[in-house]
Amino acid sequence: MEINFTHHQSAHCENGVISNLMKHHGYNVSEPMAFGIGSGLLFCYIPFLMVNHAPAFTYRALPGIIFKRFAKRVGIKIKREKFKKPQQAKARLDENLKNNNPVGLQVGVYNLVYFPDEYRFHFNAHNLVVYGKENDTYLISDPVMETVTTLTEKELEKVRFAKGAFAPKGHIYYPVDFPKELDLEKAIVKGIKHTCKDMLAPIPVLGVKGIRHTAKLIRKWPKKKGVKKANHYLGQIVRMQEEIGTGGGGFRYIFAAFLQESSKILNKPDLSELSKEMTLIGDSWRDFAVDASRIYKNRSAKEDAYNHVALQLEVIADKEEIFFKKLKLAIK
Amino acid sequence: MKKDEVPQDKSNLESANFKELCYAVDENGEYTTVNSSGWDPKTIALNKAIEDINERVEDAKQRVLNNKTSPIEYYMEFHKMDLPILSSYVGLWKWRVKRHFKPKVFQKLSNNLLIKYADVFDISIEQLKDINLHGN
Missing domain, CATH: 3.90.70.10 (Cysteine proteinases)
Incomplete structure (x- = not known):
């Protein structure tokens, strides 16, 4: 059948x-x-979980939770x-x-x-x-x-x-x-608010702070773990960011597409502008992946190279912090 | 990322004949989806990860042949597993599985336990006992 x-x-x-x-x-x-x-966007470093012999990083909410939140917010x-x-x-x-x-x-x-x-x-x-x-x-x-x-x-x-x-x-x-009609407006506002809260959370491994924390780790890895492990870990970050399913740039492009669609539904031109900004942040993540891949491509990378990609991450963290603060205001 | 910037590099996706979906903006700044055949930075990352696994498998193989560890560790690495994953597949405590890595302990394993391991690795008991019989 x-x-x-x-x-x-x-x-x-x-x-x-x-x-x-x-x-x-x-x-x-x-x-x-x-x-x-479903407030899928995130950044989180999970120190106690080892995946393929490297610490886990994630750019999205826990499996299953996106659907759970989505269902609750639209009333299915x-x-x-x-x-x-x-x-x-x-x-x-x-x-x-x-x-x-x-x-x-x-x-x-x-x-x-x-x-x-x-x-x-x-x-x-x-x-x-x-x-x-x-x-x-x-x-x-x-x-x-x-x-x-x-x-x-x-x-x-x-x-x-x-x-x-x-x-x-x-x-x-x-x-x-299912409800008679999906109440998307309210659900969108709730979804965005939750994402802002997560990304700006005062927790060292989560959101913007998590990105900064990761940058610090990258600076330490070559000395503490040796070049081989440092490269393996760095590769893990890029893989989590760009693996099938992220839509590119660690889900940042999908989120930008969401903001663009929402700006039409809520009739808020601000969101459309913010969508453009998020696209640029996504591009920065892509640049980070390109430079990181240069490091693990040739084994004899200099320590300087790690500092360089760490700095890139810190710049991204600053950009995202400003972005989510603006987004929080835009949705009020 | 603009629509025409979506990378179309050669990648491992080719073997399965599929392209993944990426989000990008078109000429008018509207979001749309574009299929991508792959992107070098992540293909390199993936290939590196696979290289690392192959190294681990080879290392385990040598240690089995030198009687430093049991074939269980070799098959674990071959199946891209680690200790927590293997122990949950066979349904044993981690420390027990780890103990079974010792060649002396492995020699004395009961048939039931051997069958458990062989089932998880999808091989025969003869193959489990002798990694030379394992294809690849």
């Missing part, structure tokens, strides 16, 4: 699933809109379930498909066979939509892919029950209740 579901490619998996499911139910919500209302209800047994998880999925209901699933990437090998890491917060089943093959709409794809029962079970940090445990979710 196949549900009549339209696949739209998106930059990021979670926003993409939200946007695609909403469109399926007749609400035209773009990817940047889902991202902005989502049903979510996790399972202990794969059989139960499969039964619930089949039941929904039988009822013509496409569902979102959280999966691990490592065993996702249609991904290029190089991209298959133990990352467990990927999202996709299942929109049908033919014999023992599930029809999959993975938002980051250009077209739809398929997974066998066994393959799907493997990715739904991947283990490690953020283990999905068969996590299945779908919207069940």
Whole structure:
């Protein structure tokens, strides 16, 4: 059986699933809109979490939280379930498909066979939509892919029950209740306010302060950790910033697109100006990635080079601080 | 980033025949989406990460052959895992898995435990015991 579901490619998996499911139910919500209302933008250094033998940095909110906030702010209800047994998880999925209901699933990437090998890491917060089943093959709409794809029962079970940090445990979710009309205006204001709060938070590893903290770390790495590790860590930052799903510039471009769309909905030209500013900040992040890649490309980088990229980050932090203060005022 | 500035560099995406989506502004300053085939700075970062993993795998392999560690560590590195990930896959405490890295302890592992590890790595018990039988 196949549900009549339209696949739209998106930059990021979670926003993409939200946007695609909403469109399926007749609400035209773009990817940047889902991202902005869900307050997806962030910067956070997570010192106690090691990913691929390097400390974790993230440019977005925790997995799952974007959809949660989005749903609460526009007034839709989502049903979510996790399972202990794969059989139960499969039964619930089949039941929904039988009822013509496409569902979102959280999966691990490592065993996702249609991904290029190089991209298959133990990352467990990927999202996709299942929109049908033919014999023992599930029809999959993975938002980051250009077209739809398929997974066998066994393959799907493997990715739904991947283990490690953020283990999905068969996590299945779908919207069940919608308001008559989406109240986007209020939701946008709430989303922006939350993002400003996060980015300006007085916590050393979060937001603007987190960026400055990271700059300090970069200066220390070559001496403290040695050039090899320093380069590995620096590569990790760039990968988190530019990996598939960020839309480029560590989600800054998607956020700028959100501000542009919001300025029309709220009729606030200020936001359109701020969108342009955010685009420039995104460009600065891209420049940082280019210069950082020069360092880890040739192993014998000078210490000066690390100071240079650290300085770039500090300039970005200053820009973002000014930006989010202005944004906070603009939305008042 | 402007629409025509979206990088179209060669990358590992080519093998899977797909392009990722980027956000950029068009001539009128309006946001739009553009497909990108890849961008060198991140391709380099990814390749570096893979190089590092290959180094770790090779290092583990040598240590297994010199009887410094058990094949479990080699297969763990081969599957891009670390200790917390492997221990959650086999459902054992981290310290137990770590102990199984010792060749002497590994020799005495029960069949049940060996099956557990072999299942996680998707290999036979013979392959688990002898990494020379492992393809690649």
